[in-house]
């Protein structure tokens with residue numbers, strides 16, 4: 438018998454039933470809920486006269502629609518957003534689930550507060566009606582994004598119907614070079630495998646460069662597994678994981694902690710496990726990268742130039758043509774010469790304390806370029822508080838950044854933080870699709886340090902020149 442992967446182990450531990458055709462019923466340990474994909478699910482429960490099966494394992498927070506300006510308590514949401522947030526307020530109360538309302542300092546982006554509050558633990562199955570649920574895989578949890586009808590199913594039964602995915606290993610060997618971050622790893626992987634490279638797979642990220650990352654960095658890597666097409670991404674837990682988790686409000690304590698630790702220590706892929714696909718990248722070959730197009734796979738080292746459609750094959754030729762047109766870019770332009778209007782630092786990819794530290798270390802004592810619009814949106818109220826205590830907020834403000842309250846903000850155009858048509862943004866988020874940050878808006882994805890560097894110079898910049 439061959440060994441098991443980490444994915445196999447978590448799957449087997451949660452398998453409640455397997456039908457002959459391979460359809461499985463998985464037990465779910467944590468159900469995270471936000472306001473966009475849950476109203477109809479709760480409505481469905483109500484219509485069927487059902488309750489939430491495990492309210493103590495269900496955690497809700499509004500994040501996508503909420504304004505991030507200091508005056509948000511007094512409104513500022515459009516009608517549709519307000520209805521969604523009010524529905525969550527009501528549903529959380531009525532169904533008795535854990536809730537972090539907008540007024541709570543612990544409110545923030547669902548994928549940031551899950552780990553922060555200790556809801557996210559190794560070996561768990563975690564779901565949320567949100568594609569970036571993969572973030573929680575950084576703890577060695579199997580974390581799936583689900584759709585609204587599945588949200589209703591999990592609310593009602595605490596189980597999810599799934600088919601087992603295939604196993605893919607992405608190994609980043611050796612050390613990273615200075616100026617290269619978790620964001621550069623995860624974008625470079627997608628650059629290599631394409632946005633469909635992970636389709637049907639669960640990715641386990643491993644190798645020295647992954648082990649060397651902090652928990653924050655590991656979350657950044659797993660966050661974008663979905664942009665590479667994978668169903669989930671995960672990283673085996675280790676001492677760093679345990680240290681991050683220990684003492685968090687909902688982490689186990691005492692004898693329960695000891696028992697948990699014993700199980701967590703078995704959570705790694707066996708040496709003789711079977712992999713359906715393996716991708717290996719040398720850590721020292723990864724450069725600070727930026728995206729030039731309208732898909733996360735349109736990624737290049739900052740030292741490169743805008744490609745021409747003819748550089749690609751097949752369907753990608755037309756896609757590149759269209760992307761260049763939308764992005765308003767000429768082939769051959771050095772990426773470093775692309776002027777930007779706006780900088781957005783935040784999102785569930787890069788809105789954690791380490792991200793703000795990295796950006797602040799570039800900005801310290803500097804000013805953003807004249808006329809630049811720049812904002813930092815901490816991923817949670819607690820990240821914001823910590824950043825204020827560490828003096829990071831002052832560095833951002835002194836540099837000319839707006840210092841915002843927590844939420845998804847300009848990661849997607851679902852709240853007042855949006856780009857106007859043609860506005861070009863250096864963003865630390867995870868999607869650069871057409872219209873993602875506002876109709877006609879142009880997004881270049883990059884790391885927090887690179888975004889900060891761009892804010893200072895006014896154009897895409899190699900952060901290594903500022904180190």
Ligand SMILES: CC(C)[C@H](C(=O)O)[C@@H](O)C(=O)O
Pocket residue numbers: 473474501566567568569582849
């Ligand atoms: C609104 C939500 C369903 C969506 C997702 O699933 O990812 C959002 O978080 C996003 O990043 O596009």
Ligand code: SF4
Pocket residue numbers: 500501546548567569784785786844845848849866867
């Ligand atoms: S920050 Fe962006 S990617 Fe993350 S959950 Fe919110 S909208 Fe989705």
